[in-house]
Amino acid sequence: MRKTTIAVLFILATMVALQVACRKADSISPDDNPDSEWLSGGSQTAFDQGGGAFSHAFASLPANLVRIHEIGDGQFNATFVSAPAPLNPGLGPVFNNVSCGSCHVADGRGKVPGVGESAANMLFRLSIPGEGEHGNPVPVPGYGDQLQSRALLGKPREGDIAITYTETTYHFADGATYKLRAPTYTFTALYTTMPGNVMLSPRVAAPIFGLGLLEAISDNTILANADADDKDGDGISGKPNMVWDVLKSQKVLGRFGWKANQPTLLQQVAAAYNGDIGITNFLFPKESSEGQTQFDSDPNSKSYELTDSLLHSVQFYVRSLAVPARRIATDAKVVEGKGLFKSAGCIKCHKADMRTGVDVSLPQVSNQLIHPFTDLLLHDMGAGLADNRPDFLATGTEWRTAPLWGIGLTQKVNGHTNFLHDGRARNLMEAIMWHGGEALSAKNKVNNMSKSERDALVAFVESL
């Protein structure tokens, strides 16, 4: 009898322990390891809460790689001018900006233009319905797949976009009000006819730190969270985008960009040089304007405008930017906010913990416990946020979960708090309240929170 009781007790204890273990697995697990919670980028975390917080190289780079990082830094901020020129020739003929750093100011987040201003830190993707040969969006005849709003003197720019906002007042459950502004985009100054069925997707320049760590996460780790058909019935899908890798000539997992439409940092950087600045390179050797009236065929120009080594140095620069540490994590309000972040379900997509894989070519990014607050997967975000422009497997309502690390430093580094893909949210709470689709239940929970709970939630996100 007694033995049985003990045995039953033992079994019960084991079950409780197991359950605790289970519960731990889906909690914000830095709870289990408070020391790691501060280190958003694992061992590649930078301790700077100033205006340069996004611009630190990994701390543990050897001198030769530090030099490559510096060269990449210089190139990232190099201003291109029209050819021929002794320094940085090749701009345009159509372009969005003159250097990487002029959109990704201080390696951070682009600002949306004010009324009447031209979009300097954002661009507009364009396509017409259908799928290209690799499942890619179909470029618009005469425009390509993005609107270049600037051109060299004497050449017509493709056009511009006027942004207007319609503001609507909403109420939280406790009666407090908040306002959301919905953007409307209108083409202006188009140089040639734009087809009526064009689809347009605004994209703000995203912060570029920590991307080497995100690239080092193995496909399997990301795919382990995928649940495209929501088989577990929790209302959250998590769909991998499969995109075209130009170098490999095959479809691979997409992980960068607002719709996860770029597979690697090299391709992201090379595509941005080509599309945004008009700089050809070995991955994208054709001017984006080829076939358009702005294009000049220069028979003397046979080589690419950006050498392979400089392209790789910029790739390495982006790859080796450290993640800023959290400023506060143990403050009572922040801890309360962390609990709410979890209980509202935000954590289901904005995953706190990821572990990078092993990459022998760069041990600094290998096997790191990082806290990016993203799963790098696509989710339906509802009609309110939809761009209605498919991008490979991403539908018109799907967006990649945006990483939240470092987001609390946006004001400090970039002097604004415009969030979401098109910068429509003017603060973090607006960004939260724009969530819909799979995130509707989380948003509704926030809607039902008291003011002090909402403040705590924002305090937590700001602490990241």
Added chain:
Amino acid sequence: MNTSIKRSIALVLPVTLLALSCSKNDPVNNADNATLKTEVLANISANVCAASYDDMYAKTQELQAAVTTLNTTPTDANLATARTKWKAIRTTWEQSEAWLFGPVESGNIDPRIDTWPVDFNALETILNSSDVLNEAYVDGLDDALKGFHPIEYILWGQNGTKTAAQLKPREKDFLAALTQNLVKLSKEVKDSWTNGYKDQLANAGKGSSEFTTQQAAFVQIADGMAGICGEVADSKLKEPFDQQDPNLEESPFAKNSITDFTNNIKGIMAIYQGNFAADGKGVEDVVRANNLSLDAEIKSKHAAAIAALDAIDKPFGEAIISEQSKVQNAMNKITELAEVLDGKLKPFLVQYTK
């Protein structure tokens, strides 16, 4: 446990006790330290940073007056005056690059006034066009077509040999418009410091939303000081030097590069000593209250860096070819200064400005 650890504990313990006893027995000293930190931030924000932008705005207006005179009376003497005024603004601006944070960065002012290189093809297109050349026109141009360097190009010419008689009417119009735009942008920076950011920095840890602690403000200041060293040594000096290419030199028309670099490094001492136009409390005072040898080290490294730059007696574009050891020495000395600022001053400030 090995002896060295034992020894270090033996060392650390009394030191810790000393530190504890100091802070316990000497609350006055602590209070003074708090007052001092507040005074330093107040002086730096008002009399170094904001004052530098006030000064720059005043000097851009002087340039504008000189350009007006030059355009109506194109004599070589008036051209020389305009050049002097341009260099005077550069002196202030390059010094202020030692505190390149706040509105200049977040307001994207820096690229709009100091982009290099100049887009010569576009510049020629503009000068040969029939576009109306006014401030609004300049404001709409790309960064590579406005600010300091296109003005420099018109005032000096490609080879630095321009005479007043060679100034064409279109160049005069463009020069006037460029200068007016520079005045406007300088005012923008000045105003954003005067009407807000100055108080943000001064009130760090006392209600400032930009700087929630004084420590954050001091770290930002130290980062600015170390940052400009890196910019000068690793980029402005190193890139033209490594590639042996005078085309990579910034500010080649006025042959003003070495002066620019020297002013960059002088800015470090201005904010360190709290002495831009007049002497006041600076980072120096916090350091000297606690660590005289660090203060001496910063000053000697700084003096060595300035001396190394002064020793280069040819224009930079020539010096990278014919005075290589001097250029290399300047890079070394500036890097040594950066190491002290980043490796010693910053940790010191982190510790003493909590």
